[in-house]
Amino acid sequence: MRSLTCDVLVIGSGPAGLAAAYEAKKHGAEDVLLLERNDELGGILQQCIHTGFGVREFGEDLSGPEYAWRWIARARSADLRVLSETMVLGVDHSRRVVASSRALGLVEILPRALVLAMGCRERxxxxxxxxxxxxxxxxxxxxxxxxxxxxxxxxxxxxxxxxxxxxxxxxxxxxxxxxxxxxxxxxxxxxxxxxxxxxxxxxxxxxxxxxxxxxxxxxxxxxxxxxxxxxxxxxxxxxxxxxxxxxxxxxxxxxxGLVPENELTRMAGATIDPATGGPVVDEGHGTDVPGIFAAGNVVHVYDLVDDVSAAARIAGRSAGRYVRQGAPEAGQRIRLRAGENVRAVVPQILGLAALEEGPVVLQFRARHPVEGPVRAELVMGEGAGARVLLSRRHRYVRPAEMVTMSLPPALAAELAAAGDSARDLAVRIIE
Amino acid sequence: MYDVIIIGAGVVGAHIARALSRYRLRILLLDKATDVGDGTTKANTAIVHAGYDAKPGSNKARLNVAGNALFEQVCGELDVEFDRCGTYVVGVSEEDRATLEDLYRRGRQNGIRGLSLVGGPEMRSREPGITESVTGALFAATGGLVDPFALCYAAAENAVGNGAELLLETEVQGFLREDDAVVGVRTNRGEFRSRWTVISAGVHADDLMRAAGLDGFTITPRKGEYFVLDRAARAQVRNVLFPCPTPVSKGILVTPTIHGNVMLGPTATDIDDKENLSTTPEGLNEVLTGALKLIPGLESRQIIRSFTGLRASGSTGDFMIDAPKERPGLLILAGIESPGLTASPAIALEVVEMLREAGLELQERAEYVPLRRGIPRFSQLSPAEQEALIARDPRYGRIICRCETVTEGEVVAACHGAIPARTYDALKRRTRVGTGRCQGGFDLPLVLEIMARELGLSPLEITQKGGASNIVVRRTKEVAE
Missing domain, CATH: 3.50.50.60 (FAD/NAD(P)-binding domain)
Structure with a gap:
């Protein structure tokens, strides 16, 4: 079996894979390899010929293929290696990947960091x-x-x-x-x-x-x-x-409904969050298997492709940094839970050391819509005695539209001071 | 002029064709469907039964035990996966304990080896997810799992390889008669004459008997509804688990499949319409409720498909295997419901002996080849074998179905087999393409393109299952009149 090595291997070249690979390269990974099962890069974007893509990322309203081509051009300029028409058959917890293609037969790939970007599938x-x-x-x-x-x-x-x-x-x-x-x-x-x-x-x-x-x-x-x-x-x-x-x-x-595609994630031994159907990730979108990161819809299903790209950048950056510096010092780690009227929260794990370095964005969805003013809150403790750490007003919440909350770095000190009582925080949406 | 015409290319008809193909005979195997095994064969519980439940002395009991014993040999010759994993009947009450003991005694009477009674605590250790109310179980070591379609297809392919002729989409409309004798069949493709005509037509056997002027035996289609669960459900299910049986059915069982999924079912509802393969809310609910009684931890979100099969339930309660004196030249197999799959290789041998005794001359063909090799199954091979296969034919390196890891090479091979896959369902049954958790969502457009290319058809002509079941209806940019 042919054997390849690389710094960062990205599985899937949809919006998540492209952004993660590009970003990993930008953040220190020399040799980034992108695997795609189709003959063309871009994943599902190639069949999304309607517009609605790219307003946030490029400031323009693009069709899916155009959005893909912008990113493919970025990937080309960044000199990423690409293997198309290549399907991953298996991954293990040591990041050993086996893939199959017509041209190469079976290939073993041993990356120093792995980004999972397989997207999602339909029910x-x-x-x-x-x-x-x-x-x-x-x-x-x-x-x-x-x-x-x-x-x-x-x-x-x-x-x-x-x-x-x-x-x-x-x-x-x-x-x-x-x-x-x-x-x-x-x-x-x-x-x-x-x-x-x-x-x-x-x-x-x-x-x-x-x-x-x-x-x-x-x-x-x-x-x-x-x-x-x-x-x-x-x-x-x-x-x-x-x-x-x-x-x-x-x-x-x-x-x-769409379901995150996580067969490979399971094979790699990463813990899956039943609420999202994706792996449990930290603020850098790292799974609980060292050196394995998850980008975009494999983590949880997004409603906008621009948000997929943005999330995948986080994973790519973390993978690049992992290759350069190894696992960062996590410091105190906090578990984030879904509270009242919240289906799931990403990331599920928050490292205070990372929060000190810069803001961390929480993403979550409402369980049911509220068509009127609501507050999204980060709270410590349960019920009436819960201490509200952050509260953000929203005009409405709808399950179809992801809600975000940016945690300021200043919060890190407050959480560190709270010690053990801040090990477990909840996000809730209340009227 | 044929020596033997077999009506119905299900698992029984296919085995008969194969068993006869070892002799110097002209054999014609007919089926009205677009593929072999399209009736009860493709939709049943897929279990090779040990034979403890059939009434001692019945055809069912005798042929179940005889058929069961043949599975290693037959599946070995035909390159069909078979797992003699054993099966359990699970008791959940004190009354069930008596039923299990009855079954044990009956099994011993039927000559079955490898039966043992297992206590409740022991059963819990063998099947950790089993209901807490388990009181004991009957273990039948000779029970097993097989893919019924694969077995039927392999037997038919081997028969064809040995010279038997197969005509699909050929419906028998009546019999050719000379006085009392049956001397052939009349079909939508013309008349075919033969010395012997064998009816092995599943739920339709009684209609054909009537067409031959024979009354007195009726078949009631007994509907069985099933769920198929994602492979992930195997974590909750280790063994083949039957509940204690009722007079009409073996009950809702929970079983792994030979391909690594979990299957639940079947219901048992008598219906009138032999074409009614629909599932019902009541039936599906009964399946899930029944299955949860055995394994309470099953999750309905792991369901990936539901389907219905029809049992050919005969009015005598036993298999009818008969060459009626009043219709020389006709041999009838009717009421072949469970354990028909298990019995099928033994039924075939019995049919050969009946024909021999009735005067059909059986001369062995020196060139008969009992061995048949199936399409390579990429996902089941070792990495070294996979590499060798891709080196030989790079199309085995291209994965078409991601859930079941099926390659373009397998799809192409199935399109050009001895019994080519001409429909999406036929391809699915041969290769498992589209049978996984995404149910064809990913592979369908790719398969459509490959099938069209390989069969020299337009994608517009590819159907799901023959007839008017086209998958796509026109090109884009062409608005219909």
Whole structure:
């Protein structure tokens, strides 16, 4: 087996991988190797031909491929090594990676630091256990997006979309523009799960019917989908008797959530946070396996690609620094927990030494929306006796939109002084 | 003129074709579906049963035990994975203890070796995730796991390699008769004459019997719904676990699969429609509830697929294996429900003997090859073997299905096998492409392109499972009229 070494190996060349590799190189890693399973760099961006990318990163509204090409140009200028059409088969806790490609056969790669940037994948029909028959014509929205935008084929003519995730809403518009009919978008929740701007630009502007508190309870059809049954649901998501309605269609698209892709992370032995589906990371986006970092959607699913790039920069920087200086002195480490109306917090671990050096941004999502003034708080202790360390006002919170909170370096001294009682902090959202 | 026509290329029909292909005979294997093994074979519990539960003296008991004993040999010859891991029947109450003892006695009567009764605490140590109410279990060391489709496909491929002819998408519409005798079949592809016609048509056997003028045996399709769980669920499930059986079914079991997933099911509901393979909210709920009674720690978020299979449940309760005197030239296999998969190699041998006794001349062919090699399974190879394979054909270096680690080389090989994969589902069953946790989300566009290239078709012509099950319907930028 051919064996390669490098300073930093980055697995995946989507927005996270590109930014992490670029940043690792900028921060001291001489030899950065980027692995991509497709023939082209850019990951899922290449099929996202709509705009909405790059406003924060480049100050321009770009399409996915344009955003990717900006980053690929950066990578080229930084002289990164790239292995495309190469799929990683395994990783172990000593960072030994085995990959496979047509050109090289099996390759063993022994990097001094590893950045995991595999992105996320879509939840399939099976995960929802929708009863009924199993005809052709059921796709995840992202698979349909690839078929339409990359392969140039239409998966159907008359669509029902289950789930109001961003890809589903964007595909509703895309398919309409291709002359297909989107007859319904159904969302089990009382609110959409994607971004407000996609609701406006992709659903309302095209007069596509959106049904909240509604789900698909049966798929019908022998060879191809012939119809779906949709039902309204109660607060526990149970179908309400007497609300069944049959909608003729030939295709059911699913946009019911994204799951961080962490099979390799598990193989590497990193601890997974059940709340995010990604590895537990510290403020430098390092996992609990030394020298292994996680970038972007493998940590938790972001709503904006610019934020993926920004998060991946943190991981890349940490990997570069790890190669140059080894593991930094962590100092006192604090565990961050999700409190009231918070689903999960990233990072889960905060090192006070790092906080002293510069601000650390916490990212989290609300469990349920609050359409009115709220406060996001960092607290020590439980319940009424909790001590509020930081409090930030927000006009609203929505599960679809990530909330952030920047911790100032000055907080480090306060936490150090609190000693053991500050080992465990919670983030909460209260009205 | 054929010597033997076999109607139905399920696991039973395929084994019969293979068993007959060792003799100088012209054999035709027919199936109405687009692939072999498309009926009950592709959707069942995938367990090689020990045989403790069939009624002593029945065909089921005899052929279960005989078939079970053949699995090492058959799977070895056919290059099919088989794991004789043993199976458990789990008791959770005092009454169950009596049931387990009954099963033990019945098993001994059926001539099964390797049966033992296991106490509750011992069972808990063998299966740490098992329900706390476990009171004991029956262990059957001869039980095992197999991929039923792989077995069927391998047997059919081996039969074809030995000269048997296979015609798919060929539906029998009636029988050719000379007086009482059956002398062939009438199909959508024309008439085929034969000395012998074997009905091994699963849930449709009784319809064919009626078409041959034979009444008195009916098959009720008995629906079984299942869940398949992510490989990660293997952490909670070590063994094949049956609950104590009921009169209609072996109950909702929890089992690893030969491919490393976990499977739950089946339900047992009699239905009328032999084409109804839909899952139902009630059925799926019953599967999960039943499975949780055995392994309370199972997580529903690990479900990656649900499916339904139909058991060909016969009116006599036993396998019918008969060459009725009033229809010379016809041999009937009907009601081959569980343990039909286990019994299938033994049924085939029995059919050969019946035909021999009825006067079919069986001369061994010197060129008969019992061995068959499957497509290399990249994910199962050692790194050295993987390297050698990629060196020979670089397409084995390109991973098409990330969840199951299936390569382009395997996909290409399946498109050009002795029984080529012509649909996405056929490819899936041969290579496991699209069967993992993302359920084809990643591989589908790639597979569509490769299949089209290899089969000389447009992606528009590739179907999921034949008929009108096309995956894509038109090019973009072409608005339909």
């Amino acid at each position: 399939p029909r099976g995960a929802l256990a929708i009863p009924g028959s199993r005809p052709a014509g059921v796709f995840t929205a992202g698979t349909a997006q690839r078929l339409v935008n990359i392969e140039g084929y239409m998966p159907g003519e008359r669509y029902v979309i289950l789930g109001s995730g961003d890809i589903g809403m964007i595909m509703a518009r895309r398919l309409t523009l291709e002359g297909a009919q989107v007859v319904a978008v159904c969302e089990i929740l009382p609110y959409i799960s994607g971004l407000r701007r996609n609701l406006v630009q992709c659903i309302r502007d095209f007069d596509i019917p959106l049904h909240l508190c509604t789900t698909v309870t049966e798929v019908r059809g022998r060879d191809r989908v012939e119809s779906v049954i949709v039902s309204r649901v109660d607060e526990q998501w149970r179908p309400i008797a007497g609300t069944r309605q049959e909608i003729p269609c030939d295709t059911l698209l699913l946009s019911v």
